[in-house]
Amino acid sequence: MTTPAPTPAPAAETRTSAPVALVGVVKQFPGLTALDGVSLELAPGEFVALLGPSGCGKTTALRVLAGLESADDGHILIDGRDVVDVPTNRRDIGMVFQSYSLFPHLTVLENVEFGLRMRKVEASERRRRATQMLNMVGLDHHADRFAHQLSGGQQQRVALARALVTEPRVLLLDEPLSALDAKVRVGLRDEIRRIQTELGITTLFVTHDQEEALAVADRVAVMRAGRIEQIGTPEELYSRPASAFVADFVGLSNRVPAVVQGEVATVLGTTLPLVSADAPAGSGVALVRPEDVLIVPGDDPRATSAAVVSTSFLGSLRRTRVRLDDGLELVVQHAAGEHVEAGERVAVRLAGRPVVIDAA
Amino acid sequence: MSAPVASIAPRRATRILILAIVGAIFAIPIVAMVEFTMRRGLDGGYDLSRWVTVFTGQLGPAYAPVWQGVQNSLVLALVTVAIMLALLVPTMILVALRFPQLQRVLEFVCLLPISIPAIVLVVGLAPVYQVISRMLGSGTWTLAFAYGILVLPFAYRAVQSNIEAIDIVTLTEAARSLGAGWLTVIVRVLMPNLRRGLLAGAFISVAVVLGEFTIASLLSRTTLQTALVVASKADAFIAVIFALLALLFAFILLIVIGRIGRGRLGRTS
Known part of the structure; x- marks a missing residue:
């Protein structure tokens, strides 16, 4: 606390x-x-x-x-x-x-x-x-x-x-x-x-x-x-949520497998700093905000391939659910102008902002 | 196009027939009583002489017990209502605010008298009244303690339905947060909003008290009902007139309760 x-x-x-x-x-x-x-x-x-x-x-x-x-x-x-x-x-x-x-x-x-x-x-x-x-x-x-x-x-x-x-x-x-x-x-x-x-x-x-x-x-x-x-x-x-509970309760979060090493975690191949350095080393679950997941051009070396499952128009922005090739689903929040359609192949990567680890 | 839905409401003719039968069941005895009081004698014909006698105060001393019974019953009604307001209502408010887990127990206790025959109540009350007589005398008003129990089911239902209709807990907490002490909460917030239930409970208690015979008779007290029985042995016509007047008074009370139940727009929730 x-x-x-x-x-x-x-x-x-x-x-x-x-x-x-x-x-x-x-x-x-x-x-x-x-x-x-x-x-x-x-x-x-x-x-x-x-x-x-x-x-x-x-x-x-x-x-x-x-x-x-x-x-x-x-x-x-x-x-x-x-x-x-x-x-x-x-x-x-x-x-x-x-x-x-x-x-x-x-x-x-x-x-x-x-x-x-x-x-x-x-x-x-x-x-x-x-x-x-x-x-x-x-x-x-x-x-x-x-x-x-x-x-x-x-x-x-x-x-x-x-x-x-x-x-x-x-x-x-x-x-x-x-x-x-x-x-x-x-x-x-x-x-x-x-x-x-x-x-x-x-x-x-x-x-x-x-x-x-x-x-x-x-x-x-x-x-x-x-x-x-x-x-x-x-x-x-x-x-900077102090715990996974706060991160989960305040705003939307994607739960993504991560490996913690010291003060960083590797999530979807990207090394990200931790909000709190007290996460135990080893496997855990990173809580990633939808706006920290980016839809990028396919030639981005840090990107992961995914398929669009569904997309919702929310006025100035759009919330899109994508499924990675390993079956993991992520919610991506992006500009409404970035138009995607269900079934379309896209590439996604993480923005690089600090993440919270749910060690439980 | 969907098929028309058959109405389950009875047809107009059926409704009128049911109303007529039910109305007749209630009206025939009353009309018969009125007719009885106006009979002139064996030679036939009708007049209002007995009603005139009652309303002009020309009844002889033989009817003094009836007047005494009316007075006693009115005093009993007042004391019974006072007991109801002083004991039952604060208890119900306390249970609603502080001990909601006791709600079922209170309801059970309050509804219990309706399932106990008056004769059984008297058997239980007789020794209690021996003590009451020693402490407070044998005045008829002491019957109000027994009547306080007798009216519990009716008064409880009337007040409880009003308590359930308003959010008594939130109103109390709002008043407390605004600086009101407990007495102020009860007098200025709860009582005005429970007015309908309190009046209905009070009127129905009066009606029950005015109609009660068994307990008063078995405990040898003079009330309107017991006096009417005595009077009917001397003059059945006058006794029936008094019975009709008591019935009329009860009807008026019920109409008043009904009007209160509808409430005044703007002053009720």
Whole structure:
């Protein structure tokens, strides 16, 4: 597990920004260790995504931070104060849930005012701030509607406004986009990032969608079986994954037989540097990104002959599946202009970028 | 072209026939009761004199137990609803939020009274009521403890269906994350969203209490039903009028429950 110090947040720090840290947090359920000593630091104003497959403990980590689950061990620090024994309603957090959580008996405006009402904010000030926040999420004209009169995307935007209007010290997002359709999801994702940057609020965002995490987060923490496997910027995770699991989970990878010798590996006849030098010598499996496999002219001495199995047009690029003469199949990502057809003979070689070895 | 799909719904005439038969089964006894109360005597003919007597308060002291029974039954209904709201609802909320694994157990316990005959309940309750009488006296209101058990299946189903219709856990967690304490969560978030279930549970409890006879009779308490039986021995006509009025009250309650069930647009989920 690698836990580098948090990078400075790009967002401007505001009075709502607070450093947040989970230190060695353990959470056990009967027959299951959901969090196995999770440590994670968020700098003030930073946007961190917790990414991982179902059951890896990412939602539990968020719920422990929110106080909705108790930690069996470890510390939770918000603004330097250990809040392990502080109930949820006194942690000064804002939270958006996966399922729609607007109060059905209240209007949009009343929903957004709820947190301010709990803080005994005076009525006119309450209304002013709620309207301002609804304006920020573009729903001020829906203030008198009820939850069932809004679309899923609108409900989540209201939930976001409701979570932010109290200016909490930390914003927690528990897969808030997963119930929405693809187009709305991308729009709201960008909107969340815009608002978070504008307000500079420290944010922890739980998702199982790697594209979502890479697109919005300053840093991404990849979780596996209750532990953080790697924390880093999206670029670091993608280009220098700390493990085969991270390489496999973040982005697409081809699994290609390799022979490791010291700090290099021989893959398809090409000698490639290793991302991590701790791979054991001998046979292993290299994880090669589709864009690191090139379709080249047949006379390239480092090329291997292959047949095109299928090809998919993805807009600006194309993803092509090829079968090498020894039967190994590779996915190649190349420019859409490089046209190939199923059954066509091509030559492929590796681009030469560092690879991760799966020694398992 | 695909062949037309045969509808499995009954034809209009069949539906009307079924409705007419079912309606007659319910209506004939009620119409007969109404007809009975309006008979003038052996010489034939009908009038509303007995209804006028009841509604103008001209009933003699012989009917005092009936009025006492009405009062007792209304008090019993109130106390039973209070017990239901104070004990059952918080328990159901607690189980839904904190102990979902106990859901089946709670459901079993709550539905149990419906499978136990009232006479068996009384056998079990009799020694309990000896203790209750020593501690709280033998007032009719104490029957509410037994009625609290009797209405459990009906109240449970009404409230539980409402709990299942809203995401009670997420609403609670959302309110907590916004700074609400537990009391605020219950009063300002859960109660308004459980309003339909609570009202339906309360009304159906009132209807059950007003119609209960066996337990009250065997434990020697005066309620509307037991008083009606006594009154019917003196004047069967007046007793039937009271029975019809109780039936009408129950119908009104059921209509109110039905209207609540449909809910108000905009204020319900």
